[in-house]
Amino acid sequence: MAAEPPGGRAYNxxxxxxxxxxxxxxxxxxxxxxxxxDEDVETRTGLIIPQSAEAGCLSGIVxxxxxxxxxxDPGDKVLFPKEAGFDVRLGGVAVKVLRRGDLIARxxx
Numbered sequence: 001m002a003a004e005p006p007g008g009r010a011y012n013x014x015x016x017x018x019x020x021x022x023x024x025x026x027x028x029x030x031x032x033x034x035x036x037x038d039e040d041v042e043t044r045t046g047l048i049i050p051q052s053a054e055a056g057c058l059s060g061i062v063x064x065x066x067x068x069x070x071x072x073d074p075g076d077k078v079l080f081p082k083e084a085g086f087d088v089r090l091g092g093v094a095v096k097v098l099r100r101g102d103l104i105a106r107x108x109x
């Protein structure tokens with residue numbers, strides 16, 4: 001009798017499905033996929049403000065780009081307006097689908 005896979009057969013099937021979901025989103029034209037980065041801001045007095053409480057823009061890492069999204073590559077860190085794009089959840093991971101024109105800047109750390 002074969003040994004049961006770690007986590008059980010049902011668990012492994014769910015994990016494989018999540019991987020397929022994450023890989024199945026391909027941006028078209030000038031769209032791109034950005035995984036938002038949670039960055040808290042600390043004021044000069046030491047007060048920590050969560051990014052979700054700030055007005056303005058968010059930052060994230062580009063994970064995929066459409067054929068017409070010129071000048072942006074996967075792995076780039078970018079700034080974009082909080083209201084821009086569409087929120088999508090893939091395999092438990094929250095991502096944003098944005099147009100290239102929605103980006104404000106590329107961040108160089």
